[in-house]
Amino acid sequence: MSEMLEKARKYEFIQGQQIKEEERPAFHITPYVGWMNDPNGFSYYKGEYHLFYQYNPYSTHWDSMHWGHVVSKDLLHWNYVPTALAPDEDYDKFGCFSGSAIELEDGRQLLMYTSVNQEKLEDGTVRDIQTQAVAVGDGKDYEKYDKNPVLTAKDLPKGASKVDFRDPKIWKGNDGNFYCVIGSRPADGSGQILLYRSKNGFEWEFVSILAKNQNRYGKMWECPDFFELDGKYVLLTSPQDMLPEGLEFHNGNGTLCIIGELDPETHTLKEQFCQGIDYGIDYYAMQTLLAPDGRRIMIAWMQNWDTLAYRCNDSGWFAQMSLPRELSVKNGRLYQVPIRELNAMRANKVEYNNVVIKDTRLTLDQIEGRTVD
Template identity: 75%
Template sequence: MKSILDKAREYEAVNGRKIPSEKRPAFHISPYVGWMNDPNGFSWYKGQYHLFYQYNPYKTQWDSMHWGHVVSKDLLHWEYLPAALAPDEEYDKIGCFSGSAAELPDGQQLLIYTSVDHETLEDGTVRDIQTQSVAVGDGTDYKKYEKNPVLTGQDVPEGGSKVDFRDPKIWKGKDGLFYCVVGNRPSDGSGQILLYSSEDGFQWKFVSILAENKNRYGKMWECPDFFKLDGKYVLLTSPQDMLAEGMEYYSGNGTLCIIGEMDPDTHTLKEENHQSVDYGIDFYAMQTVEAPDGRRIMIGWMQNWDTLSHRCEESKWFAQMSLPRELSVKNGRLYQKPVRELDAIRKNKTEYRNVVVKDKPVMLKGVQGRTIDMELAISPEDKETGYGKFIVCFAQNEKFHTELSFCPEDSVLKLDRKLSGSRRAVVHEKSCLVNRKTDELKLRMILDRYSVEVFVNDGEQVMSMVIFTEQEADGISFQANGKVKMDITKYDLV
């Protein structure tokens, strides 16, 4: 009799190969077949990057979470491996939820994940119970630990929920111990991040409540990540049910970065600054890895729980990951840049300098495409008169386009996909407040077949968004209210 994992592997092997490569993103990770959400187990192991992901191979909706698996040497060309985990034990029969990975001293890879089961209360109500479990393997095949789960509700501090207790992120400390942070909901109904330690990765003990939400930024804090970068400690998490705060945080499920110092005595994060991680529509559940050369690289689920109806219904895959991004901390802010490996696939350079853009749309020879890397530097042609608005239209034909616009008067940058071909009335635009120190605005736009990522002023802010416009729509045009001077460098990504 075939196991649940064997069935999943057999199904994906048959059906994944039926999806033509040209029907997928060119260099963003998509599921081999079926549904994808949170990145899991982003790690460097045996000479390559491993990324696992929340996965339902059988249909393009969330259900019965498995772990999908891909590997890469350059973060751009990914090879599909067989599904790594399936919900096949009593303690995880509802699903193998999000988690992470680390290498054990014996050279094996340890996966730690949230195992979900049901319990029935005295009144007959059925609810989830979330625990943390581990599996050990060789980079392809993994065996679950016979003493799972390794963290349960008994390991949660007083008042903490065992229903909302998930998404462990593991790392090896300089002291030789393993550590992990886990998202949890305390008695006030918001969120908190718990810190645990282990000598071997299997037996864990509670250390501290690393950070507390106290109903400031949304409710439950999901998918935490914690690391030291450029002399500061950084906590990344994805809060549910956020309330809008100007243009820094929008309502819904969002992203949060807290930067500060670590108190070595209490093992708590002393907060200094906070910000969104991504200001676009589609970005959630980010996870990082420390590369062999010391870079901190982040990837996120380039999708939004509130926009799941924005899809191509006939597609046999749904959702994708963001482009991996190099992180740094400067002046109390998180900066993000596309991984430098992207430079190796830049081809066919097209460059213009001092192009004046005004009231009529301008299209430039060689500036078009749906898999491109485009750098823009814009400033007023006349600093005395300035300009009212600058617009870039892309993924454009006579019927469709997506728009990126900037208004210097209020310093607002906006992405708008309402004319991109969607048949659903979902969220179609997002704006962010740009911190400009000069008249010049620098933009770097990475387009893949089904997405755009905009890096603002050398990565001080990022806006991510998926689009499903037909691939034949590959035009790009520029327009302004007033006169804008523009420098542009464009590469095809091959």
């Protein structure tokens, strides 16, 4: 274990225990301490749901991206696990950015993430360079691959930026290969989604440009996810700098769902329907998993980059995840409902009817607690 990772684990263990349980939401995931953004590595592994997240344990503001980690049996009650990744290698010393997780054939869990370094230009300025790296572990401790990064600028299609090349989402294909989609910025300055393939999860090759924005929906497309659902192929992504279209896309940094057919020859998505995913102001960087019972379940960062200044900053932690949602496709639309595990929380019903509320001091027997539905 590197000194940087050990430091993060010690710090969060001490500081996280100072935050009382009642100072956190009952069901929404919060960082153990410090800052949280994008969900990462949402997966089912060794009988538990795992969720990693973009994490800065040392401050309630974005900086020095680590991977935080929580696990759950029911997607509602989460336990903290020590920090999974720290930016402790030359290729990721400016951050372990967003990514995903999958189980390998040998039973280990593979994490795939965006590793960020910087380069100095001729005029003396510096810029980020984004590559993709992997780490393997047992659900608690992870070791970075000694041949990282596994995808670099040489693996990009012509015109694609090595500055905006991030957020790999990995899955296992029906052909036995691993695949991942990655957000990219092409020469036109907008966004596109790249598709890559691997036989083992460590050695990758470019397959195609799966989908192109062509300056229709915002600019850079971040945090893509791609899966088959109810006979259709679904692409989820979070575009930056979106402009409203009627009732859609009012959040600036928003959400986009494209539903269509996959061309097996060209490996491109043929769009049929497009929609926003959430109409509130706090929903970004969605990620899904395929549950053991076949459900496609989605979670997201319950925050928006445009509203970060509006907050109370005395809690020791900042930001939280949405409640997970079950997805389906009907009549060309993405449908979302709360996970059915919530039903188990409803018991011992107490009901009052025709009660007149005259002031704020009304007390009703057995109506108490800190949660409400």
